[in-house]
Amino acid sequence: EVQLMESGGGLVQPGGSLRLSCATSGFRFSDYGMNWVRQAPQKGLEWISYISSGSGNIQYADSVKGRFTISRGDARNSLYLQMNNLRDDDTAVYYCARSVELQFHIWGQGTRVTVSS
Amino acid sequence: EIVLTQSPATLSLSPGERATLSCRASQIVRGYLAWYQQKPGQTPRLLIYDASNRATDIPARFSGSGSGTDFTLTISSLEPEDFAVYYCQQRASWPLTFGPGTRVDIK
Numbered sequence: 001e002v003q004l005m006e007s008g009g010g011l012v013q014p015g016g017s018l019r020l021s022c023a024t025s026g027f028r029f030s031d032y033g034m035n036w037v038r039q040a041p042q043k044g045l046e047w048i049s050y051i052s053s054g055s056g057n058i059q060y061a062d063s064v065k066g067r068f069t070i071s072r073g074d075a076r077n078s079l080y081l082q083m084n085n086l087r088d089d090d091t092a093v094y095y096c097a098r099s100v101e102l103q104f105h106i107w108g109q110g111t112r113v114t115v116s117s
Numbered sequence: 118e119i120v121l122t123q124s125p126a127t128l129s130l131s132p133g134e135r136a137t138l139s140c141r142a143s144q145i146v147r148g149y150l151a152w153y154q155q156k157p158g159q160t161p162r163l164l165i166y167d168a169s170n171r172a173t174d175i176p177a178r179f180s181g182s183g184s185g186t187d188f189t190l191t192i193s194s195l196e197p198e199d200f201a202v203y204y205c206q207q208r209a210s211w212p213l214t215f216g217p218g219t220r221v222d223i224k
Binding site for chain 2: 035037044045046047050059060061062095100101102103104105107108109110
């Protein structure tokens, strides 16, 4: 069974940092592009970052560019998101999602990030 | 950035009725459009990819159509479990973007 499980969310002050992880199983992780998608409370979905198989293509939404860094550890079947200089409007549930042709076929359950003083 | 507009914002229908949801792109996205369903408290689920292809295990009552800038998701006969929010998403250019969603409510 294909599974994605996010961790690392929590409460952080504005300007702080967090590192999210997404542990995967049930498929050959190194073959797939992976993404982070977030959803602010009572709001819609926002794609924020993509990393290709092999890490040769990395993309960010403008809202996080320069503050967030996506990476992957193929040996650990894991995806990461380093989030620095967090702002109030980064408060959201963060999902990792496996993509095929940049469409999100498999989603994790999400991890909640709250930025507040 | 390609902006996706979904209409209507809310659709109130009864079980058994047909639902027609629209997604319009600000630029041509060819057929590079997907549809997702999200129920309250749940993770989004891919329904349709590349405008008209049903994802794995998606019932045949869900269908997608369109190309260019105008797309439609049709639910031929609403089941109780179909009342949810539906999002479209384009992959034609970076950044990937989602529409704001259409909520399908029970009338």
